[in-house]
Amino acid sequence: MMPGVVYNKDRVMGKECDCGKELLHLPRNQAGWSGYRILYQVKRTGCRIQRMGKEEYLITEAPLKALTVFALPMIIGSFFQQVYNMADSIIVGQFVGSSALAAVGACAALSNVFICVAIGAGVGAGVLVSRYFGAQKYDRMKTIVSTSLISFLVLGILLGIFGFVCSHWMMRVLQTPADILDVAVLYLRVYFVGFPFLFMYNILSTMFAAIGESRIPLGLLIFSSVLNIGMDLWMVKDLGLGVFGAALATLLSQGISAVLSLIIFFCRMRRYAGAFRRFDGQELRAMLQIAVPSVLQQSTVSVGMMIVQAVVNPFGTQALAGYAATMRVENVFSLIFVSIGNAVSPFVSQNLGAKKEKRIQEGYHAALLLDFCFAALAFFVIETWHTPISSLFLGKDGTALAYQVSGDYMKWLGYFFLFMGIKMATDGVLRGLGIMRPFLIANLVNLAIRLSVAILFAPRFGIAFVWLAVPAGWFANFLISYTALRSTQKW
Secondary structure: OOOOOEEEHHHHOOOOOOOOOOEEEOOHHHOOOOOOOOEEEEOOOOOOOOOOOHHHHHHOOOHHHHHHHHHHHHHHHHHHHHHHHHHHHHHHHHHOOHHHHHHHHHHHHHHHHHHHHHHHHHHHHHHHHHHHHHOOOHHHHHHHHHHHHHHHHHHHHHHHHHHHHHHHHHHHHOOOOHHHHHHHHHHHHHHHHOHHHHHHHHHHHHHHHHOOOOHHHHHHHHHHHHHHHHHHHHHHHHOOOHHHHHHHHHHHHHHHHHHHHHHHHHHHHOOOOOOOOOOOHHHHHHHHHHHHHHHHHHHHHHHHHHHHHHHHHHHOHHHHHHHHHHHHHHHHHHHHHHHHHHHHHHHHHHHHHOOOOHHHHHHHHHHHHHHHHHHHHHHHHHHHHHHHHHHHHHOOOOOHHHHHHHHHHHHHHHOOHHHHHHHHHHHHHHHHHOOOHHHHHHHHHHHHHHHHHHHHHHHHHOOOHHHHOHHHHHHHHHHHHHHHHHHOOOO
16 A cells, blocks of 8 residues: 555554554545545555545445435435426326326336336345445455346346237226227337336446445436436427327437446446456345345335226226326325435445444434425425426316316325335335345335225225325334334344
């Protein structure tokens, strides 16, 4: 190790170098490294200690500051992700009509099932990447990265083919209204052509987060969102391609974003020295032990929402349009809390790998504070502007029924987003610790409550029962996850 190179106190102090060299304190104001940490400098040459990068602030900074710095780009990214997803709905609703909006909305629950497979798979890989990163085992980290990318690229292609071939059958099973069935199938098939790009983008975003880098995915997401909106307006409004144009714009923007993400991620991996295998069956099995429960959780919840969609569809096109509008709004706020939970997972995993278990509890409490702040913000926004928000989607031809369904659903959820926040934070800790069974059980209970109330009561007593049980499911999920968390030895 060369003299004058700055090293982190936590990785140097208390450890004896192989050559026994002395370590000399270097005052903070002379460190010349952004003032991130108290730093040390090697007095003589010959040591082989890995210098820490700025990405490792999750194991050195104060937990609230570290989580805020890490989660904020993810939250902003979630907002743009929803802008990206909502662009089709808003532009189609404004320039084509509420029936076209209902067609796009009818595809949302089904497409979310496939997206959640990608998210769940990324979580499995991300937990291991974070753990190896925190322990500075960069050879194993790069092996799991390569193994994951190869495995999930194949899976993404297979799911895309399946979805394209089975689109019409799946929409009929969901009891999609006959007047929008053909348009919905067209939108869905174009979506599945681009699905491998979307799948890989979600995996790469999780990989970036696992190494403490959340700004690069944010920049790419903002770029692709702006590109998608511009292409939507051009293809839907100017070229008059309708729903097909909206789907095509999404496909192209997803493809460009995925390719750029892959190039940047490969460049970032070159910073970390270490030999690695392109594919390792043992690492794949270790990853699947975490990924499979996470995929089941993510996709099972989405399958449940798809079943709920089937309950809503018989209420007619206008009720479906109002429900679809509020589902988009729910997703905007939900992904804020999902992002905080996803930020907690690498925080916990990195600190677990670095053997800093006390910081895990501190990080969890910091996440709960962030959840409370954003839940208050969600309540204020919905209570103040729920009608203008609905009109963004429904446009001028939205009926009174569509506006009533959208408004009632939105206002009810506004009171209870804190339940979702504390659930997501607790689930994030369990994922980071690799405790997947109670995490899966808790989410299945959540789903069972939501499904049972919707299926049993909505057809008899009205569409409101589709959303009345949602907060109870969130809270039951939290209680089960928190009980499991309290019983772990890491707590």
